[in-house]
Amino acid sequence: MISERLLAIEPSPTLALTGKVAALRSQGVEVINFGAGEPDFNTPEKICEAAHKAIRDGKTKYTASAGIIELREAICEKSIKQNRFRCEPKQVVVSCGAKQSVYGALMTLINPGDEVILISPYWMTYKDQVLLAGGTPVVVETETDDGFVPSGDRIKSAVTFKTKAIVINSPGNPTGAVYPRQVLKEIGALAIRHNLFIISDEIYEKLVYDGAEHVSIASLGEDVASRTITINGVSKTFAMTGWRIGWSVSPPEIAANISKLQDQVTSNAATVSQYAALAALQLSDDEIQDMVCEFDRRRMTMLAELAKIPGVRLQSPRGAFYAFANFESAMADRIQDDCTLAELLLDSARVACVPGSVFGGKGHLRLSYTLSPERISLGVAKIAQALESLR
Ligand SMILES: Cc1ncc(COP(=O)(O)O)c(C=O)c1O
The missing domain is CATH 3.40.640.10 (Type I PLP-dependent aspartate aminotransferase-like (Major domain))
Structure with a gap:
């Protein structure tokens, strides 16, 4: 029934994860979400105003x-x-x-x-x-x-x-x-x-x-x-x-x-x-500079926190808002792969990460630093605890 073209491709795993996090949150479960692929900031006011004006101007x-x-x-x-x-x-x-x-x-x-x-x-x-x-x-x-x-x-x-x-x-x-x-x-x-x-x-x-x-x-x-x-x-x-x-x-x-x-x-x-x-x-680079600086601060927090987990390998990312960390040596023997690890972290630690295999990077997790430094520290500490308890 379904075309071969569509059978050849996968549903977006990151959008699926977003849905799973939303479902848990709607049940009142507190989740730290490192899975997001978008800034958590609001669209700058001048842009919103221009949109209002466009609507008013027909x-x-x-x-x-x-x-x-x-x-x-x-x-x-x-x-x-x-x-x-x-x-x-x-x-x-x-x-x-x-x-x-x-x-x-x-x-x-x-x-x-x-x-x-x-x-x-x-x-x-x-x-x-x-x-x-x-x-x-x-x-x-x-x-x-x-x-x-x-x-x-x-x-x-x-x-x-x-x-x-x-x-x-x-x-x-x-x-x-x-x-x-x-x-x-x-x-x-x-x-x-x-x-x-x-x-x-x-x-x-x-x-x-x-x-x-x-x-x-x-x-x-x-x-x-x-x-x-x-x-x-x-x-x-x-x-x-x-x-x-x-x-x-x-x-x-x-x-x-x-x-x-x-x-x-x-x-x-x-x-x-x-x-x-x-x-x-029409905004100047200065007007987005605060957001870039904030991402940089969060990046530093993410790097410092991940460095505390024994076995996690990570080169300092120099762009975007993701850390792509190698967890192969940090995984206990009974965790087979990054997909199992990501599932386990969501189920037991209530921390959402995207498994690296989704991007062709087995043994890794992708963690977005699109949340406050405090939440980043808390989330990575929960990952560390979960890994420790599985040893
Ligand atoms: C590398 C890359 N290109 C493009 C996009 C999508 O951008 P847009 O929201 O403009 O479709 C994303 C979003 O995650 C991305 O990571």
Whole structure:
């Protein structure tokens, strides 16, 4: 009855976990949730005001599928100024979130049988979306000790005559890895040599710490930009996950086709949200700096607390808001794997974490630091206690 296309993919494990936490909380159970993939802050007031104004001004009708011209122009201005690559509004397609933009890019580029390189651990959506597009995910592993940054050589060895594209995500979910400029140069050179497209998901670009620099791969030269689809959005930077606005910037022919697909699937992203996103892009970096500093403070708390658990291995994440910690040596013998560990922690310690296997990183747990330092300390202490009691 169900199509093979849908049978090939998994329900989102992180959304399932969110549902489980909500169900426990509705029964009055206190849960510390390290599973969330969204900031806990409110959307800044100026953005909310712009949305109210849009409603009052009657901005409640359909727009062009690719988005209102003012927003596409603002995205170009931002891309030129902040990301240092040139683009025009015809290259921008505004969508209902970066997730839809990645899907649009894959559906536009991938034919059945094409291979798409993913860097593991990866955001699981990439794998399922490659499968939905009829492609074959080819996974390149990275190591905890390398900070989950891939080497050009490893990626090169995964390229075959069927490779059509490579997906990169820096700063990354789930690892928090930020790729250095040199690694991005190697990926760019590889893409040129083997005629590959690059899908670069930069949704966490503003959330970088320890002096890490976010580099947009499209800024590394026209020859790289002409084969790159840059994905971004307002969800993480402006605490706007529920507004559902993302975008892609790609070469004109690809953008026209992403837009054509969107015409037939969703039409435009919500009009009011587009005006809110426009207001978000008009905020200065200073206005989001408090949130970035707060994430950094929480990151330090998370690192310090996890370091107290014997056997847990973790390289300091330099971006996003996740710690991806290796629990292999910390698990007692009777816990077989990270999925069992995550279940056990939720059932016995009432702490929610996402098992690393979901992202291709067996033996790990992903812990979001999107909650107060006090809750982080309490939650990690509960994990430590639960592990101790299982020995
Ligand atoms: C790497 C990555 N890309 C994209 C998204 C989705 O962003 P959006 O809310 O704009 O669809 C997420 C959300 O978790 C993410 O982690």
